[in-house]
Amino acid sequence: MAGKDAGSPGRRRFIERCVALAGSSGVVGLLLAAHGRQAAALPAWAIRPPGALAEEDFAAACVRCGLCVQACPFDILELAPLGRAVPLGTPYFVARQAPCEMCADIPCVAACPTEALSKALDHIEDARMGIAVFTGADTCYAVTGFAECRACFMACPLRGRAITMERRHSESRGYFQPTVHPDACTGCGKCEHACATVEASIKVLPVALARHDPRAP
Amino acid sequence: MRRRGVLARHRWLIMRRLVQCGLLALFMAGPWLGIWWLKGNLASSVILDTVALSDPLIVLQSLAAGQGRGLAAIGGALTVLAIYLVIGGRSYCAWVCPINPLTDVAAGLRSRLGLGPGWQPSRRMRLWILAALLPFSAVTGLIVWELVNPITILQRGLVFGMGLGWTVVLAVFLFDLLVSRRGWCSHLCPVGAFYGLVGKAAVLRVNAAGRAACTDCGACFRVCPEPQVIAPALKPADAAATPVILSGDCINCGRCIDVCDDKVFEFGLRRVTQRKPAGEIVGGSPKGSAR
Known part of the structure; x- marks a missing residue:
């Protein structure tokens, strides 16, 4: 001084x-x-709406206004309140409870004022909300032989492309296993929602989690 | 001095509460009643599916974080800025913000309980917090203030589901009630500080054009949430100084107009000059006879 x-x-x-x-x-x-x-970070059960930017960018782009939530005609989206594991105020859906209905005009993306849901998404079939993953080697009715179930296959909007029923053989018998093709899967969650087992034997995971890629949604 | 009726003494307060509740009702009418005049929330909204509005501070943080390039968001933020440049920056605090009624109640309770001012951090603290938001958004890639902003947590909670959001709101209320008189809105909140900067250029201002009639009763100072803004307009060192309350801190709540029995204050434009017949009022004292 x-x-x-x-x-x-x-x-x-x-x-x-x-x-x-x-x-x-x-x-x-x-x-x-x-x-x-x-x-x-997004927990495994929370899926972003279609067109969502990679999670890192989404946190900076989404203003938490809920216009996508209110634009959804099926009311599947929610804004995370405080206390939920999803980043505060951001939109998500839980596929097991209510999957994306894959509207052709993608009203949630159209409503987004910030490009957090990117307008670059023209066709809903190009959406990559998540990736369905078969988790039911020991629970899936079709695989265990409990029933001739193919609920996930029938529910898939891209039936035959995103999910196929592949013939497999065990020592004693033949069966059909639901098989996800990630290159076509939109992550809408219809399969997880439709799965007949108590806990779903096929689950949609956020892409970032399934692929361990923070640059993915 | 004859007191005016209860309604007359609370005119602007009642209108303010009606506007605050009305705006909240418009936002809630969609999900609750299916009337979609106003969609979204205070962060970003759409009026009648045509006019987009966005919170400029949130969009600024988003831009600082490297995103927020949506046309609707930027256009909406500019629209909101233009609105508050006209109606007064911190009119947001007094007429729109849903936290304001709660902190008003806390301040009222506090004075009734005789708790005194409590901890009074500098009123510039909110400017420092505001200044920190943009660099921190840039460094972290997040819209930083939206992680804690009680305004949007409360309003979003009312429209979209509250979760544990009420704890943040309760914390602000208890802070103002038990720790610091008007601590949140007048000392810490960077949203208010931002609108305060806008208010420095805003058109609609409260003025003390009738200051010659002031009887020094002190009612306006006691009721004002930012009493430091009054003196330069009401009791200037220079008698020719403008009677307009120029400080951006003024929230345009109009409580000073309400409580003044001498009609000193009124809403007016930034350019309003002192009411010239001030001399007449003092000399002829037409009000004196009414008292």
Whole structure:
């Protein structure tokens, strides 16, 4: 404090106060940022609407306005309230409860004011909301032989392309196994919703989780 | 001095509460009643499927985070900015924000309980928090304030489902009630600080054009959530100074107009100059006879 300006008590107090304020707001900001980073991951059961940007970009683009939620004619979308594992205020659906009905005009994307749901998505069949994954080697009725079930196959909007029933053989018998083709799967969740087992034997996962790629939705 | 009726003393307060509730009702009428005049929420909305509105601070943070390029969002944010440049920046706080009624109640309860001012951080604190939002959004790639913003948590909760959002709202209420008088809205909230900056250029302002009639009763200072804004307009050192409340901190709530028995305050334009017949009022004292 050699300078006479910095030494004057009024000015010095002002500087001290500024430093204190900047410091405290900096700490608050860092806490926020840490909390936000943690909040920017999607749990396995939450699927973004069609056209959603990669999760990292989505967190910056989505303003949490809910226009997509209100545009959905089937009312499947929800904005995550505080306390849900989904990043606060962002839209998602739970395929097991209500899957995407794959509207041809994609009203949720049309309603999005920020491009968080990208308008580059013209055809709903190009959507990659998630990837269906067969998890029921020991539960699926068709595989275990409990019933001749093909509910997931019948429910798939891209039947024969995204899901096929592939002939397999065990030692004792032949059976058909639901088989997902990720290149065609939109992640709509119809298969998971239709699955007849108590816990679904086929599940849609967020692409980022299924592919371990944070750049994917 | 004869007191005016209860209605007259709460005119702007009642109108304000009607507007606040009305806006909330418009947003809630969609999901609850199927009347879709207003879609979305305070972050971004659409009026009658034609006019897009967006919160400029949220869009700014989104842009800082490297996104937010949607035309509707940017156009909507500019529309909202234009609106508040006309009706006064922090009119948002007094007339739109759903947290405001809660912190008003907290402040009222606090004074009734005789709790005093409590912890009073600098009113500039909110500007620092505001200043931190954009760099932090840029660094983290997040719309930082939306992780905690009690305004959108409450309003989104009412329209789309509350979850545990009420805890944040309760925390703000208790903070204002028990820790700091008017602590949230007048000291910490960066959304208010942002609209305060807009208010520095806004057209609609409260003025003390009738300041010559002031009887120094102090009612306006006691009721005002930002009392520091009043003195420069009401009691200027220079008698020729403008009577307009120029500070962006003024939230255009009109409570000073309500509580003043001497008709000192009124809404007017930024360019309004002192009511010239001030001298007459003092000299002839037409109001004096009414008292």
